[in-house]
Amino acid sequence: MKTSIATVTISGELPEKLEAIARAGFEGVEIFENDFLAFDGSPADVGKMARDLGLTITLFQPFRDFEGMPEALRGRTFDRAERKFDVMQELGTDMVLVCSNVSQAALGGIDRAAADFRELGERAAKRGLKVGYEALAWGRYVNDHRDAWEIVRRADHANVGLILDSFHSLSRKIDINSIRSIPKEKIFIVQLADAPLIDMDLLYWSRHFRNMPGEGDLPVAEFTEAVASTGYDGFFSLEIFNDQFRGGSTRKIAADGHRSLIYLADQVRRKVETPIGIEMPDRAAVTGVGFIEFATDEGGAVELVDILRALGFRKVAVHRSKKVTLYQQGDIRIVINVDPLGFANAAYAVHGTFAYAMALVVDDATQAYARALALDAEPFAEPVAEGELQLPGIREVGGGLIYLIDEKSPLGRFSEIDFEAVEQEGEDEDAGLLQVDHIAQTVAYDEMLTWLLFYTSIFETRKTPMVDIIDPSGVVRSQVIENQTGTLRITMNGAENRRTLAGHFMAEKFGAGIQHLAFSTDNIFLTAARLRAKGFKPLPISPNYYGDVEARFGLEPELTERLKAENILYDRDEQGEYFQLYSGTYGEGFFFEVVERRAYRGYGAQNAIFRIAALKKQMRPEGVPKDAV
Ligand SMILES: O=C(O)c1ccc(O)c(O)c1
Ligand SMILES: [Mg+2]
Numbered sequence: 001m002k003t004s005i006a007t008v009t010i011s012g013e014l015p016e017k018l019e020a021i022a023r024a025g026f027e028g029v030e031i032f033e034n035d036f037l038a039f040d041g042s043p044a045d046v047g048k049m050a051r052d053l054g055l056t057i058t059l060f061q062p063f064r065d066f067e068g069m070p071e072a073l074r075g076r077t078f079d080r081a082e083r084k085f086d087v088m089q090e091l092g093t094d095m096v097l098v099c100s101n102v103s104q105a106a107l108g109g110i111d112r113a114a115a116d117f118r119e120l121g122e123r124a125a126k127r128g129l130k131v132g133y134e135a136l137a138w139g140r141y142v143n144d145h146r147d148a149w150e151i152v153r154r155a156d157h158a159n160v161g162l163i164l165d166s167f168h169s170l171s172r173k174i175d176i177n178s179i180r181s182i183p184k185e186k187i188f189i190v191q192l193a194d195a196p197l198i199d200m201d202l203l204y205w206s207r208h209f210r211n212m213p214g215e216g217d218l219p220v221a222e223f224t225e226a227v228a229s230t231g232y233d234g235f236f237s238l239e240i241f242n243d244q245f246r247g248g249s250t251r252k253i254a255a256d257g258h259r260s261l262i263y264l265a266d267q268v269r270r271k272v273e274t275p276i277g278i279e280m281p282d283r284a285a286v287t288g289v290g291f292i293e294f295a296t297d298e299g300g301a302v303e304l305v306d307i308l309r310a311l312g313f314r315k316v317a318v319h320r321s322k323k324v325t326l327y328q329q330g331d332i333r334i335v336i337n338v339d340p341l342g343f344a345n346a347a348y349a350v351h352g353t354f355a356y357a358m359a360l361v362v363d364d365a366t367q368a369y370a371r372a373l374a375l376d377a378e379p380f381a382e383p384v385a386e387g388e389l390q391l392p393g394i395r396e397v398g399g400g401l402i403y404l405i406d407e408k409s410p411l412g413r414f415s416e417i418d419f420e421a422v423e424q425e426g427e428d429e430d431a432g433l434l435q436v437d438h439i440a441q442t443v444a445y446d447e448m449l450t451w452l453l454f455y456t457s458i459f460e461t462r463k464t465p466m467v468d469i470i471d472p473s474g475v476v477r478s479q480v481i482e483n484q485t486g487t488l489r490i491t492m493n494g495a496e497n498r499r500t501l502a503g504h505f506m507a508e509k510f511g512a513g514i515q516h517l518a519f520s521t522d523n524i525f526l527t528a529a530r531l532r533a534k535g536f537k538p539l540p541i542s543p544n545y546y547g548d549v550e551a552r553f554g555l556e557p558e559l560t561e562r563l564k565a566e567n568i569l570y571d572r573d574e575q576g577e578y579f580q581l582y583s584g585t586y587g588e589g590f591f592f593e594v595v596e597r598r599a600y601r602g603y604g605a606q607n608a609i610f611r612i613a614a615l616k617k618q619m620r621p622e623g624v625p626k627d628a629v
Helices: 014-024 033-037 043-052 071-091 110-126 145-155 166-171 202-208 220-228 243-247 250-269 298-310 343-351 365-374 410-417 445-458 501-509 524-533 543-553 557-566 605-618
Strands: 002-006 028-032 056-063 095-099 130-134 160-165 187-192 235-238 286-295 314-319 324-329 332-337 354-362 393-395 401-405 419-421 435-444 467-471 474-482 489-495 513-520 569-572 577-582 591-598
Touching: 002 056, 002 250, 014 033, 014 043, 014 250, 028 033, 028 043, 028 235, 033 056, 043 056, 043 071, 056 071, 056 235, 071 095, 071 110, 095 110, 095 187, 110 130, 110 145, 110 160, 130 145, 130 187, 145 160, 160 166, 166 187, 166 202, 166 220, 187 220, 220 250, 235 250, 243 445, 250 445, 286 343, 286 401, 286 435, 298 324, 298 332, 343 354, 354 365, 354 513, 365 393, 365 401, 365 445, 401 410, 410 419, 435 445, 435 501, 435 591, 445 474, 445 489, 467 605, 474 501, 474 605, 489 501, 501 513, 501 605, 524 557, 524 577, 524 591, 543 557, 543 569, 569 605, 577 605
Parallel strands: 002 028, 002 235, 028 056, 056 095, 095 130, 130 160, 160 187, 187 235, 286 332, 354 401, 435 489, 513 591
Antiparallel strands: 286 354, 314 324, 314 419, 324 332, 393 401, 435 513, 467 474, 474 489, 569 577, 577 591
């Protein structure tokens, strides 16, 4: 797939935008007129800048309100076009995007529009230029690519072609199969954008809420497949108008755009004959969480180990060459890294005690790693001692690490190969914790789409709809990324303001990261009793909560009493029941959760407001817990 992106998609000034676009790996760029007008250099300067970065200027846009103007205005419209042609020639691009007329003055009429385009095509041809016509979803007469195509067909000029834009076609639910019969040489360029399904005015939706393919809810892959079925092999160009992207990190948004196109091409590649996209392994199937690793120092480790022991974990092994210890319970492995050398220590120096890495168990680690790299993930590796394993690793969006391990290679035996088992210190019962149920990551609200694209493009996962969670100091947006089998569940909480629990965590930790870990049990009451015996202090839940829960779900009073006695939260969905028990906060707001699912599929979003209120009550203004676990 030949990749391009419109300058309007990202923030910054033109030189910064072009640099980020080239760095992200795009081959082409659409120059948006406003970006050029706001820039002090000449069109030739812009052209040179782009070429020096190895970028082709795929087109110049937009040229508005052209076709079907009444006679009195028609001449001036062509004069305007000639002026644009001058700029284009200086820029060094051969295509202009003409979007369908929205002017009150415009006359309808398909033959008149075709005649205008034929003349424009003649003028363009004299200068070696081309004209592409795009139907805006809110065009006055032309708002459907099928009508735009008919006009282009009747204009019947080699220098006049069609521009398709997935947003305009998909937002109006136009049958995309209509694209399949358009001759490929008449499709001059294809613009791509996705968007979340929101019921609102088309123009407002388009100008503020578009996002990268795969980040929204529109069938962009089906659209692209229809385009590819024509044999089209030109540029696919992202054109995303999004308020968040306009204010976001220039480089990160450009990188997301490139990743989104690679992922899209990979989805389409499998369904069409024309080669599109690069060969890469399938999305990686995750079968479990191999371990979660904390970076800390000796002092921090003492506190962390106290909590782990109160949760029923045991020290099972020590690393052969590093100051790293492995704790385990059931199938849950927690690694504590206090090694003074290496990435963990650097992460600790910035973030404090921090769950900075995790290992995901995949079907095939080599393939998963290859896919991640094909999708622009940044590889991570540190030197290892002889005989020890080099776990394939990638950096995640916040800078933390994801290791990829599997059962089919020695990687799955990391805890024997890299670690030495320790003598068990007595026969203490564990607390019945079985598995990592979910990993809750706190991220900046405006980076949620970046995380979403990262996980869903590399791993076989899906997203669930975003929900709003009310914090006493603001709103936190929550979205789940999970797989079908429930062996990978990540909840992402996006904080907009630093006074929320999530926002405080982000601010104090200097960035995104894992804020809580939820472990599963198959008997929450037994686990609660064992935890109590180990000195674990649950997060106290307001007694008022239990009256409401009893009434809402029609619970037996005895059950309500048991829940209340153990500070267990309750929820129910169509499938089943959910029980949640929380620890207090640790450090800047990190905590643990224990859950029992009885066929329940959700995450207790209804309870989050009470849990957040209770956690915040525990934290002193400066964020230190009053009562550590
Ligand atoms: O919102 C607009 O006006 C606009 C302009 C040019 C485009 O290519 C487009 O898709 C939308
Ligand atoms: Mg467009």
